[in-house]
Amino acid sequence: MAKRDYYEILGISKSASPEEIKKAYRKMALKYHPDKNPDNKEAETKFKEAAEAYEVLSNADKKARYDQFGHQAFDGAGGFGGGGMNMEDIFSQFGDIFGGAFGGGGFSGFGGGFGGGQRRVKGSNLRIRVKLTLEEIANGVEKKVKVRRKVKAKGTSYKTCTTCNGSGQVTRVTNTILGRMQTATTCSTCGGAGQIIDRKPADADANGQVYKEETISVKIPAGVVDGMQLKVSGKGNEAPGNGISGDLLVALEEEKHPKLQREGDNLHYDLYISYPDAVLGTSKEIDTVTGKVRIKVESGVQSGKILRLRGKGIPSINGYGKGDLLVHVNVWTPKTLNKEQKEFFASMKDDEHFQPQPQSSDKSFFEKVKDMFS
Template identity: 50%
Template sequence: MKRDYYEVLGIEKSATQDDIKKAYRKAAIQFHPDKNPGDKDAEEKFKEAAEAYDVLSNAEKKARYDQFGHAANAQSASGGGGYGGGYGGFEGFGGGFTMDDIFDRFGDIFGGHFGGGGGSRARRQRVNRGSDLRVKVRLTLAEVVNGATKKLKINKMNACDACGGSGAFDKDSYTTCSTCHGAGYVTQVVNTMFGQAQTQSVCPTCEGVGKIITKKCEKCSGSGVTKGEEVVEVRIPAGVAQGMQLSVAGKGNAAYHGGVNGDLLVLIEEEPHKELEREGNDLIYNLKLNIADAVMGASVEVPTVDGRAKIKIDPGTQAGRVLRLRGKGVPDVNGYGTGDILVVADVFIPTHVSPAEKDALKKLQTSENFKPKPTKERNLFERMKSYFIS
């Protein structure tokens, strides 16, 4: 089970951005690979802290996480169109990215304490990454409840088929970068509170590739990418909600001059149902009853996600009474059970009656059974308030 991001950094939900940064810096220094050489447990905690910081330091990601938890950003474990190992995920560092990505993105937070990753990063060239793509998918309530598979036609940048995405005319159309001498990074010595330390940064000349193209591919003009489209099959798990974002690893834009693809980010939108209203994992139906059925009881049909169901209305049913169809609501996206359908009784009072109906009602006005009486049951407002608060 993935740990709570606030727990990982040892902070409260009310922590400020400055608190979050300080907490991450403390954890990153504690578990940094230079300080814990060969310690796999420390390396995993280092990655875990970076994942937590990536989400909590971004206002939009943090808001989604606070609302949906790890389900906010479903990550593909396989790198394909399916959703494998659960939900949540380090946006931008899933699907095969290395420790180097963490140093490139957050290395400045460590200050001068370490040399940018030491043995973990030495002599590794930077891996280019394509940009992410975002699409919206509109789902019916049935698709939300049962899950769905959608085929999406995506306009995107693909790796050039002439040069294989390298951008070079052929394998001999390169020369070693004269700035970094093929390393992909440059090293400099900085003064820190602990003395001098080496830091590494991406080579500004070759952008981390380590080589320069001498003759460009004629089809892509040296970029390594061409415009195209792809049909992506996306499996959407049951229980997703409005505003939730899923990520399909590797289905975004191809990277310039080779590398790995970005991700396809799928934003969920829900179509309103004509009879059922969603409230969390529960579904609410407003049942209109005539006075006779409310007084004498009746058998009525109510809508469900997949059809209709018959329920019994007891004699003397009061307006606002809530009847529960257990397990007929929306499944929790994390697998924690299924919500209910809540049928709220609403007694219809006619505004126009015939003379004969008016005479019948006048007779009922003097009947003891039709005079309001004190009851131990909570009133309508209290019943509805307790439901929504709970």
């Protein structure tokens, strides 16, 4: 099922300011919060949609990618941005949006994720860089990557933190000129996890964790661009106690192709032919991202001619078809000639067939450049 447009979900325009985006999300979150709509699946769905939309549109980098590539910018192995959000991710946003406005009461949410209940700690994210060839970008690929991540050591057990009684927060009441004021801060003993180490093996760290190397599969869709980032949910470092794992962030890097140059979804190829081939015509085998193809070069071709092979470029990340392969014909002029060759060209110097006779259909260099950028 196709995802709804994020701007449509929040009821805002693409030109909305960060404050307008935040205000729209706050309104939606209050309206469809599960505590206000118990056992209402439709409200729960809209609540999650609003959270996913806000997570992307509130981040300048993610918003820019969404505006350019749509939902496909976040596809692949659990998505990037809101693609793999769970209720813990959603409730983690509330502190920024509502600023603790509901105090110690408020919404309890899923597992006490909001308000005065326990908020589960999330493990740290891991970041890796994956290099891709143009062929892999054109066809999509599944990469196996090795990641060294923190996991719970065998034999480690936890117990409820006695400082916060498992809530992960410590509440303090102070007397001020305005009266008694209650504040809640993260428990310094357990770091907000609500649990502390009970037993751990000698090789584990202070959190009862060890490093483990794991092979993870990352599905990369066709048409990605250099610098794009994918997220594999839950494949970062594990959190201590009953926390949730961080994410694996995969930054994509496009490797330079020896013969093809990329420009958006289009590819460019420089084809050099000899002077006799330009005069008589020829056929040449060239590289594409799907293998080699043979193209025909008509006799009398001019240097600078562009041959367009439709659909031989890169698939659009938005699913709008494929780009083209533009073959730039370059007639190679010999720099050294023997005596016989020089005499031949000298005899042809004044021949009418060797005189430049541009046709109205022959575009100038500047016209070609203009066409390329229009």
